[in-house]
Amino acid sequence: MSDPEVVVSAPGKVILFGEHAVVYGRKAIASSLDLRTHLEVHLLPDSTSVTLELPDIHLSKTWQMADLAAARPTDVDLKNPSPPSDQYLAALHRLAGTDADNTDARSLALLAFLYMYTSIHATARRCPAGRFHASSQLPPGAGLGSSAAYCTALAAGLLTMCDVITRQEGKNGADTAWCKDDLEVINSWAFQGERLIHGNPSGIDNSVSTFGGAISFKSGEISAFKSVAQLKILLVNTKVPRSTKVLVQGVRDRYNRLPAIMEPVLNSIEEISCTCEKVLQELGSPTVEIKENTQGKYYQVLEELVDICQCLLNAIGVGHPSLDKVSSITSKHGLHSKLTGAGGGGCALVLLRPDTAADVIDKVTTELRDCGFDVWETAIGARGVSQHS
Structure with missing residues (x-):
């Protein structure tokens, strides 16, 4: 088994204060939670396939690179992604083996991955064959931002593999983060993944997962704390x-x-x-x-x-x-x-x-x-x- 080429992780989130009141235009506070989703990207240079492994939901699926390439859209802005068109979404459903009525976690996780992989691969210099292994410390469906952490980790891993954002080199094994501009790109892609999963998300979960720390949000406006205690x-x-x-x-x-x-x-x-x-x-x-x-x-x-x-x-x-x-x-x-x-x-x-x-x-x-x-x-x-x- 190959060593991972890229390893990234993204945190979940908790609402600290303001639940329900936020629906009525009041301020709420959310913070990143140090339970994380990890993604390992293993290169398989002699392979012609891509595999997604999600052991937490007992899912493993493999596609041929040629089939993924055939579904690639032609008009992708890597720094400012947009939702898939109806035609493109239908192609993603065919690849996933699902349809628009499938709303279970496995189907939605597949769609988010396929959307990001094929879109980023459409114009990137490289997006090689490989194995994508995602595991999480976050329980799904518990309101802790597990889907956002998954989408954020996917976005960071794919964008790094495809050289869209700068590859980080930590010293002495230290973990590293990206610059603000690269984080904004990661966040944009994570939000689009969240839209496929949740339909009309607020953007709070993926923002917390991307930037960490804490944020306040009120009437649709999200403001990051300049500093926050852990x-x-x-x-x-x-x-x-x-x-x-x-x-x-x-x-x-x-x-x-x-x-x-x-x-x-x-x-x-x-x-x-x-x-x-x-x-x-x-x-x-x-x-x-x-x-x-x-x-x-x-x-x-x-x-x-x-x-x-x-x-x-x-x-x-x-x-x-x-x-x-x-x-x-x-x-x-x-x-x-x-x-x-x-x-x-x-x-x-x-x-x-x-x-x-x-x-x-x-x-x-x-x-x-x-x-x-x-x-x-x-x-x-x-x-x-x-x-x-």
């Missing part, structure tokens, strides 16, 4: 299925019934987002010396924001007994948690201070897993898409 968290997947569409509609129904009550609740959620933005940027600022006692004050504010926001999200109707269970277990050990994403089950995050004792983390993790939940110790504010030596 915070340790426990990420908890309750594995309770939920429908984002149903939850959003439930909040809308409550808003329509009780606008005078819901408006101040949504305003309070936005104030939490604004306060979080200030705290994270001050904690992460390289020009501010954070003393131990000052750092404690910042974390106390964040813990209060977590507790208040969880109560407000319960008030607008997106809580769930499984999330209450997470809060009960974590608070017993002096930790603070809230839902992240749509609510109604799904995932929660638990804020950890830098000095949180290891035995406390172990106890909480064990108790949560005993409830049937998945738990990861990870960080937010992680680096964006990166190339590995």
Whole structure:
């Protein structure tokens, strides 16, 4: 088996504050999550085929280079990609062995890959035969940006292999990132991949996955933080299925019934987002010396924001007994948690201070897993898409 020619990874994302309120024009905060999707590109110079391997969803598929070349579009702007035409999309479906009614994860993952491979290959100097192996630490369908991390890693790997963006050379095995212009190109392609998967995405997930750190978003405007602290968290997947569409509609129904009550609740959620933005940027600022006692004050504010926001999200109707269970277990050990994403089950995050004792983390993790939940110790504010030596 050949060594990989290119290895890249891209992070997932969490919504820190502002869930649901963002639908009503309020600010929300999202951050990169240091659970990542990795892509290895193995060159096969004597081969005439391309293989995509996605072991997490039990998928492996091979195409002949000639068939992929026949589907290439003729009018591709590598720096400013556009959605596929109906004719081009039909050709991609034929290659994938799917049709427009296939919306399962396997079919959509194939489409995103084929779209990027054939489009980038259309005008690039080279896009050789090879094996593309993608694996992820992110659970699919949990609202953690797994599809965006996949699309971002694909874009970075293909654009690098085809010499569209500069190949990175880290020193002494260090991971490296691209310049801002190259990251913008990666982000553009990742967004188009997300459009194939989700139809009409906001662009938040792929932006966080590409650039890392944290962003605020409000009324369609995305603003990256100049600096952001990396915070340790426990990420908890309750594995309770939920429908984002149903939850959003439930909040809308409550808003329509009780606008005078819901408006101040949504305003309070936005104030939490604004306060979080200030705290994270001050904690992460390289020009501010954070003393131990000052750092404690910042974390106390964040813990209060977590507790208040969880109560407000319960008030607008997106809580769930499984999330209450997470809060009960974590608070017993002096930790603070809230839902992240749509609510109604799904995932929660638990804020950890830098000095949180290891035995406390172990106890909480064990108790949560005993409830049937998945738990990861990870960080937010992680680096964006990166190339590995």
